[in-house]
Structure formats: C-alpha cells, structure tokens
Amino acid sequence: MMGGMGLGLLLLLLLGVGIPLALLGGGALLLMNRGGSGGSDDRSTASETPREILDRRLARGEIDAEEHRELLSAMTNGGAV
Numbered sequence: 028m029m030g031g032m033g034l035g036l037l038l039l040l041l042l043g044v045g046i047p048l049a050l051l052g053g054g055a056l057l058l059m060n061r062g063g064s065g066g067s068d069d070r071s072t073a074s075e076t077p078r079e080i081l082d083r084r085l086a087r088g089e090i091d092a093e094e095h096r097e098l099l100s101a102m103t104n105g106g107a108v
Contacts, residue, residue: 077102 075083078099085095 081095081098084090085092
C-alpha cells in the first residue's frame with residue numbers, strides 16, 4: 028500500500044510542479060528571443076524611415092542596386108515604378 032502512495036506523490040510532483048516550471052521556462056525563453064538582437068542593430072525598425080530601411084537592405088545585400096533604385100523611385104514618385 029505504501030508503494031502506491033509514493034507513486035502518487037511522484038506523479039503529483041511531476042504534474043503539479045514539473046509541468047508549470049517547464050512552461051514558465053519556455054515562456055521566458057520565448058520572451059528573451061523575441062526581443063533579441065537577431066543580428067540587427069540597436070535601433071527599432073519602427074523608428075526607421077522607409078528610406079533608412081531600404082538603405083539598410085541594400086547594405087546587407089538583401090536587394091541589389093537596381094532594385095534599390097526602383098524602390099526608391101517608387102517611394103518618391105508616389106508608387107509609380
């Protein structure tokens with residue numbers, strides 16, 4: 028009879044303590060990675076102008092010079108490419 032109580036206590040500890048701790052730890056990791064650097068600079072992209080974003084994409088090699096010129100032209104000419 029004592030063996031059953033020990034197993035019940037172990038199950039209670041796993042479900043009542045282990046799972047919530049795992050969830051809290053996983054949530055903390057998600058929050059830390061969400062605001063993480065990800066290789067970007069310290070400035071928030073929300074404070075960047077469209078021109079700054081376009082220039083940064085060119086500098087990183089995400090777009091080439093021709094695409095940069097086209098997009099810049101579209102931005103300055105009201106969307107006409």
